[in-house]
Amino acid sequence: MKLLHTLLAAAALSFAGLAFAHSDEYLDTIATPHGGQMRMAGMHHFELVVEQGTLTVYLTDHADQPVASAGASGSATVLVGKNRSTIPLTPAGDNRLTGKGEFALDAAMRVVLSISVAGQPAEQARFTPLAPRQVKAIATEHSHGNDDHHHH
């Protein structure tokens, strides 16, 4: 019995690490609600939309349900070649966070978001927002919120 408990505890703890269930490669193949790039960060999804001078982040949970951005805070580290800038992000209604800053739009652009949602520890995600990617027209095999998720 003791062994069973140990194994259960072991299984539970090991699955905690598996919360990173979607590979970046997989996320890049699905169509996102706002056309940005989506990444996993802890228990959340961040979707990043990059426009000239503006970064917009949409917060959703693992079932793609919007998470209110009120009370969230964070920053974006933007790297384009050797040029690096840090852009603070502020809540902008609904599930949005925005930040403004100077950066060049380039395929080599890298963005690291570090966002703390509602007082939780900051969650990090890395984006290659302007790198070419192939989006599937209909992401049928990615259905969220079903029974597969009870281990989270």
Place this chain on the structure above:
Amino acid sequence: MRIFLPLLLALWAPVLPAHEGHDHGDAAPALPTAPLAPRFEAHGSGLELLGRLHDGALTLWLDAWDSNAPVSGATLVLESGAWSVEATETGPGSYRAEAGPLAQAGTHNLMIFVHVGDVDEVLIATLEVAQAAETGTAAPTWLWPGVTALLLLATLALLAGRRHLNRAAAPAVLLLLLPLADGHAHEGHTHAAAEPLNIVAADALPARLPDGGLFLPKPSQRLLDIRTLPVQPAALARSVELMGHVIPDPNASGTVQAPRAGRLLAGPDGLPHLGQGVRQGQMLARLVPLAAAIDHGEKEAQLAEIKGELEVAERQLIRLQQLRDSVTEKELDAAAVAVSSLQRRRDAVAAGLYREEALTAPIAGVVSHTTARVGGVVAAGDTLFEIVQPQRLWVDALAYEPALATRILDASVRLASGAVLPARLLGAGTRLRQQAVPLQFELQPPLPPLAVDEKVTVFARLSDTLQGVALPREAVTRGPGGEWRVWLKQSAEHFTPQRVSIEALDGARIAITSGLGGGERVVVRGASLLEQIR
């Protein structure tokens, strides 16, 4: 010990590859056999970074994501919150940085700025540091029960009588020493972290995981020189394997044989040794013809007779010349002709008796075989020397399908040493030999040292194709059940075996016809070493 199992699983979990889709349930979590030092892993822009926290310092290994080759000369800057440090390179692709606040227990979000060549990249990682172990000065937990037991036994022994002391104390001392020998008797021990000693040992050693996979720490990978290759299935030319042997190119090799029975003498440069280069027309040996005793006697008699006749003819000629005025020109001429004719006959017979014959190289090359000895007597037709040109060799192979030759695009030849040489099909015989069609291939120079008659394997690439993944031959190993398998790199330090079906492609490569879907990173160098890790 019970508390360790979940702990080490938790430590291992971040190293597990992220799963595609939602099939989390099927893959059993792989676990190392001992706790690991905290580590993190990140990849991007074709780079793979592994960091390990140990002794208040971070060791970082930077490799090419696809090939697993160390990446040198990179600038690595680590940031966590407001803290930042630049790593220094300590060896090819190995970097070191002070851990600073990362050494404290907790979850640390990291950004790693990488600059190497024309790549500027930022990677992210999470470093989980468990509560630090209590310092080594605290007495091990087994000590107190041991000491108590010893005291108790000693007291009992004293009470029971002095003569029992030695017998009772011995087990108590053993009780104390046993955990020392064992080194990890931590049953029921409630410390949250592992012994530092164990961490060092576990980190230094590769380990076979219960699911058959392999935990191979980065330093071991560097030692074993592990290299990987991302694979993609493609249409590959089918090929067949033929057994063959090396033969000399008949246009670039020759034989020196004795033209008649005789006795060998060395030429002006002595007899050639094996491997000696010779020119075309170079004298290799001299042959003194042998004649049977009766033949010899007859020849001697004939010679004596000719010599006698010659003497008579010469005297006759001198006499006629003295009487020049009274003899006709015709008589004089006839006598002169008789003398010269007899001289030629004498020379010819004498030469037949004593003449040496020069044995010369028919072609330039290297002496590959010799049976010559000075004074040795040889029969007519005996082979004395064989000469080959080492860069001009052919392969004679047998095919069991008469039409095969028409489908061969090109060929390669694998030697017993494993070396692979390109070859060209010359043609096929139309007469069966050992129930097979003989094929001849020309080896393309430059050639390594090869021996005539050496057994080789010919891989003939055919015009028909198969669907599969081409890999170097050494990427495939034999599993414990004798099955063919390859090793896949799942993450920076995690390798798993994969059963595959294979077909021969050419001397250096094989085709994986099933077992790989494409996109995997397959170990192409050091796979046999992975197989040996237990």
